[in-house]
């Protein structure tokens with residue numbers, strides 16, 4: 001007899017197994033990332049054991065989505081979406097792929113972002129398979145959310161749906177909009193010379209210093225004053241810098257990488273923003289979410305969430321409603337490696 005898929009222990013069991021399969025994003029962390037092939041295979045085998053039809057889509061070389069489907073009917077199609085990739089394990093002080101449960105918490109890479117959400121989706125699909133719905137329900141367990149969202153882009157290009165729920169961790173709140181982001185790379189050029197030759201050398205790092213200062217001023221004086229009613233202020237920061245070749249050599253080049261978090265109103269660079277359809281029609285409304293939505297669901301709405309999800313891709317693809325944060329599991333704010341397994345928000 002099959003175990004019930006939605007018990008606490010059975011969902012935790014799925015989560016433990018997902019954490020045990022490394023799926024570090026290879027673009028984000030080339031030194032350890034292997035792509036999503038192994039975890040997509042695990043997901044497909046797990047779905048097969050529950051009587052759920054599923055398959056893998058190779059969205060780029062060695063990058064895989066796992067897709068599952070229930071129902072073939074003509075009714076509405078609903079998508080549950082989570083990403084399978086994680087950030088790197090650099091700096092972790094615990095075994096990253098050995099899930100450890102302590103009280104109401106689970107520790108391990110991806111437990112929070114977002115194998116917990118993936119486990120919730122897989123368990124929900126297994127439960128629905130016991131009593132299939134009339135329309136269609138897809139599980140889109142996608143690749144590469146942590147870098148360029150190629151998995152979500154591939155899914156929306158190949159499947160049609162009417163609504164999508166993303167189960168990114170949100171502490172049980174609904175998230176109706178989020179910021180976008182833009183990454184930029186700036187290079188300055190100097191003139192290489194021996195460190196004693198002030199008359200010949202020009203430091204590219206010195207040039208970059210002025211740019212870093214100007215960007216900091218722009219962030220503080222301009223961007224922070226541009227405030228969207230739901231997602232808060234725009235911002236940017238200098239995230240990576242590299243330059244120079246030796247302590248006694250004028251630096252010939254310097255490279256700075258900058259991240260800008262954009263608002264829906266940043267029309268020219270608003271890539272990646274997601275605004276719930278009805279929110280976008282009236283972004284300055286005092287009420288942060290549609291009244292009927294709030295009345296029907298006893299969820300808090302997190303109006304100023306600042307993360308970036310696959311929401312923009314799925315919203316753009318379906319053109320319909322999209323909600324986030326409806327997952328059965330909610331988490332903490334402090335990183336990618338800890339998950340709370342109930343809705344209590346104790347310290």
Ligand SMILES: [Zn+2]
Pocket residue numbers: 083113114145168
């Ligand atoms: Zn995530």
